[in-house]
Amino acid sequence: MWLYRHGRHWGNGVWEVGVKVDYEFLIDDVLKKITLEKKEGRYVVTADDLTYEADIQSISPGIISILIGDRSYRVYVVKDNNKRYLYFQGHNFTVQEPLSDSVRALLGEEGSQEDKLMVKAPMPGKVIKVNVKENDEVRKNQTLAIVEAMKMENEIKSSIDGFVRKIHVAEGDLVDSEKPLIELKCKE
Secondary structure, three states, X not given: OOOEEOOEEOOOOOOOOOOEEEEEXXXXXXXXXXXXXXXXXXXXXXXXXXXEEEEXXXXXXXEEEEEEXXXXXXXXXXXXXXXXXXXXXXXXEEEEOOOOHHHHHHHHHHHHHHHHHEEEOOOOEEEEXXXXXXXXXXXXXXXXEEEEEOOEEEXXXXXXXXXXXXXXXXXXXXXXXXXXXXXXXXXX
């Protein structure tokens, strides 16, 4: 499983029936909280004030099957350091452990601004298209490049209105997760 419990990773551990565990994690930088309880071989999942009973099984490395009611879902997972990249029903999600208050304080606004200026690959893959060139003006949510990973095309978008300072990749390059692709600069 890809979830975290207060900073501790929960792998394929052994669960005892009736044990409730609370998890906190970030999905695309939004804090989510869920509770899992194992009952009679299934999980009771509580999230966002909704409760589901689910059968959660690992099909193979990187593929999880979730059965809720009579609907079956497949979740594809790529692990990279402390992050998990998920592909679920046509959407990509980044799941990671939330930053502690002390780490958040150390980063401050400067750390988060730097993250906005350095556009990175969300997961390992191949650059199939670069849509901008150096000194181009870009707007927030504009597609800057496309990276293919797990046979899916991922649009890499700008997080700010600004300009392209430097392009670090070319079409056809293989990139690692979190590798800088494009460097932006803010409008002055």
